[in-house]
Amino acid sequence: MLAKVITRKAVSREFGEAVRYIARDNPDQIAESSPEMGTLNLDCPLDTPEDRQAAIDILDATAAAARNTTARGPVYHVTLAWQEAEHPERQQIDAACEHVMKTLGFKGHDALWALHRDTDHDHVHLIVNRVHADGHTAKVPKYDWLLLDKAMREIELAHGWRHSPGPYGVVHDQGKAGIVRMSRAERTALGQLDGGQRVSNAAKAAEHRNAGAQSFQAWLAGEPAQVLRTAVQSPGASWHSVHHAAARYGVTIQPKGSGMVATTTLDDGRVLAAKASQMGRWASKNALEKALGPYKPSRGPMPEPKVRYAAALDGQRANLWGEPQHASADPERQRRRAERAQARALLAARFKAELEAIRKQRQALRKAMTARHRDERQALIPMLRGERAAALAEHRRDGMDAKVALSYRAWEEAKAKEALQKRQAAERKTLTAKIPRTEVWRTWLEQQAELGDETAKAALRGIRYREQRNSKKYQQLDGIEGEDLDPLRKLTVANLRAEIDHKRQLVVYTGQDGREKFTDTGPRIVMHDKSDDSLEAALRIAAQKYGCKVDITGSSEFRERAARQAVRLGIKVGNADLQAIVADEQARMRAERMATRTTKAEQTAERRRTEPEKADDLSPDSGDKPAPHRPPAAASQPVTAVPEKQAGAAGPHEQAIRSMEQTVERWVDGDRSSGTVKAFIGAYDCARAQGADGRGLIAEVADRIISRRGDGVAAGLASFMAAIERQRKREQGMGR
Structure with a gap:
């Protein structure tokens, strides 16, 4: 957990602005979801805006009854943030807020909180009235941020939350957990600080x-x-x-x-x-x-x-997309990458143009307002002078002393000038809010995303990924990432339910038990559940999104598991330090395939000894020429498995098999042209003419492809065989 004290440049003596902000009662917060709220030492419901206004009135009345006024003001505002995938309940929030108030010396003071769940991290806004009901004003501790950090560690230990980095850390000694203060050097050594130049x-x-x-x-x-x-x-x-x-x-x-x-x-x-x-x-x-x-x-x-x-x-x-970039031979991905780069440049240019237009518009409006305000001030002075004589005469007729009448008139004129100043200041503030001095890039992107701009949505996802990548705990987070070139969408995975969070631009996948399994943030899939089923589902989604090439981050145990599973699914792993694991898993798969192939060869030999030879071909409907007649294999010659390289070197049709493999590789990599299909058919016919077994030939090529790429290419092989069958029918005049 992390705590942050919210400070304001101007001292606030009232609670209305802060409470309406956290309750999202302001006009510009209508589109945002209503938060869950609660009170501490304040017996007041917060269900409706009227209820919340009553709470504001109570807090303001208590603050106004203070025995002494401090320069800091009665409002103390702090946020408590939980880590990702941690969702506190109301009882836990109440306990955390009470502990924070006790730590800061605000025990027994009126307070209220609001829980916001529509960000990456659930966080609570806690607003405390420094003025107690008895009129005493509590002092804010000098190092309140340091006390809050220690309180976060205490809350984490009490409720089992994950520990966040901070000045205070948790150490375990002889099975007991303790909280100690750590220096910047110690935190840098632990990787919590980068040790670089600090910025303000x-x-x-x-x-x-x-x-x-x-x-x-x-x-x-x-x-x-x-x-x-x-x-x-x-x-x-x-x-x-x-x-x-x-x-x-x-x-x-x-x-x-x-x-x-x-x-x-x-x-x-x-x-x-x-x-x-x-x-x-x-x-x-x-x-x-x-x-x-x-x-x-x-x-x-x-x-x-x-x-x-x-x-x-x-x-x-x-x-500022920050997404991983992977070179791909797929022309479709190359085209989409170029289109997205162009859209990104146009988006930045449009922002700059709108910024310049806002600047010019603001200058013109500001200049006109300044001239109008100057005219109003100049007109007010002679108007007050003209009213002064009549007002003094009226006061004398009422029997008011002359000096008192002058003093009273001076007060009325000062009041009129102050009213004009306040009105003009409010108009200037309204203009600044309506047309800011400089538009914020992120805010502008959020506005464009709400209007449905897919390029702005993708930019926000890239920004979110960049922020995660720059965090200290990024490398410790278990996840899968790659180059995302498509709009955010729900992908179908068995037994998982997907929900799109349009505001945060992410897709949350939950299981039948309602628990979050993983989150698709665009260029990164963040794992919450590390089970084998969840990992396989996340990898299959990554294969659809990232073009069958991913990077894996997190703990060494998770990265090895994910890399081995990716190899079996036919997904390429981009991490250089995982290539040894990839090679080991590929060797293990080849050994498994070889054992399976030996068993199949023995079964085939046994079947041929007991059954007459049957015609073989690519499909039941194929119309290619039959292969030359071959005498049946002698029963006395057992068929034994031979290592793949030796078998290839001994067979007369090895070159044809390699040509068939190359065409299948091209198809799986995205070349879906008819030339690829025809090249495979030509190599197949050549091998058949040399006396190769048709079905065995297909099985041999498929085994080699799957051994190298994993089971994930099964769908590609199936579509390739369907394309071959269609091509055969066209050659026979049976299809288009």
């Missing part, structure tokens, strides 16, 4: 808004930092050479306050800034001035940037 919360928020595209801080710490470090450490380095190197990336380095910042300008005029030390300790102000002397601004012309952050951001938006 604002940069992380920017990455989320841009659907995972690098923030300016992260981009600056990459190639630009390497080039600038080389420039700083070069012999004879100066501020001019450093400015020259920074200009090639559209970056400017300048002092700010007691430090140094690097800035860049986007196409819409916004300026992004990051601390220079974000590139490394060598780029701090003290280190730079020690190496280059006192700061000197850039002078003279600078070179044109070869790479700018704005261009890199646009490129990442256009390519």
Whole structure:
């Protein structure tokens, strides 16, 4: 479990905004599902918007009765998130919220919660009133985020949830579980942290808004930092050479306050800034001035940037699919891949065009609103002056003292000015909400997906996959992934029920018992149930989606099981480190086939000794020429199995068999042309003319294909034999 404190830039003294948000009572949340809600120490139903408004009124009244007012405000908002496939019940949520409140010192305070299940992870929004019913205001602990992380480990141990990485970890000593504080170095050694350059919360928020595209801080710490470090450490380095190197990336380095910042300008005029030390300790102000002397601004012309952050951001938006790419000889998949790449580029271009149109529209509306507000303020002053004399005269007629009348009139004028200011501020806020300063890429994609844009839906699935891939626990998650080129759809699997979650763009497959077996997220199938039946079903779906080639992630035990099962189903495994397991399973299958083939050969020999020879052919209806007459095999010569390579070398028709194998391989790989069928028939007739047994010939080719590709090619072989039969009928004039 993970906990996060939700903070606001402006202090909130009322609970209405927060409660309506988590209850999804706002007008822009109508399309979202209603959450399950509950209360703690608050005897009030939450079933209807009216009930929730009554709860808001109770919380506001309690907060207003506080004996003292704090600068932070009475609203404390925190979220508790469970891991994927963990679904808490109401009793567990109540227990978790009570434990959190006790940990923070809010025991006995009024609180309410709302459970949201329409995301990858079930999470609860907990809103606590810091003001107790007795008027006492509880203080927020200084390191509340740290206390919350420890509380999450305690809740995990109490209810059996999986442990999430954090400052506190669970250790087992002599069969007993304990919670200990871990340093960043220890967490890095355990793989919970990557040990790289840390970015600010604002940069992380920017990455989320841009659907995972690098923030300016992260981009600056990459190639630009390497080039600038080389420039700083070069012999004879100066501020001019450093400015020259920074200009090639559209970056400017300048002092700010007691430090140094690097800035860049986007196409819409916004300026992004990051601390220079974000590139490394060598780029701090003290280190730079020690190496280059006192700061000197850039002078003279600078070179044109070869790479700018704005261009890199646009490129990442256009390519943020993040899905595994597999080279495929199938021309149909190649065509769909090209179409999807073109659609992706057009989608990014359309977003950029709409963004530019919004920017121009906003500028025009903002300019018109500013002029109107200025006219309103200028008109208000003479109007108040004109009313002042009449108002003072009226007050004197009522017997009011002159000084009191002046004071009262000043209060009325200040009230009128304040009302105008508030109304104008509300209008500016409404304009910003209606036409934001800059559209968020992910939000725009979600809007287009709701309108039915399949390209936007695929982009959202790719973003989700990228976020999972970048997480610390990605490699530990058991799953199957590949290149998904089709729209999200339900695929048929026996005994499984599929449900599409259109908002999250995924398909959940559940069994007859109602439990989730696995989830299809587009480019990745995430396993929840690791049984053999579920694994086989997931692999069969992967074969349909990903063109019979997949990558497998997760534990070593799961990866080996999945790789061996994929080989038996005829699915290619792309992981380089699993090829030894693939080869071993293929050898095991060949041995099994050889044993089966030996048994069949012995049975055939026995049947031929006891039954007269029958005509053999590709199908009962085939009309090809009969093979030359062959004397029956002598009963005294037993038929013995020979290793495959030796049998091929000894037989006169081995070349024909290889030609037949090649045509079948082409058919299974996607070449469904009539030329492939005719080539097989020609090789077959050639082998028959050399005295080969027809049925044995077909069985030999089929065994070889299945030995290499697994049982998953059975459907392809069946369709190939049907195509051969149709071709035979056409040659006889019996079909089209």
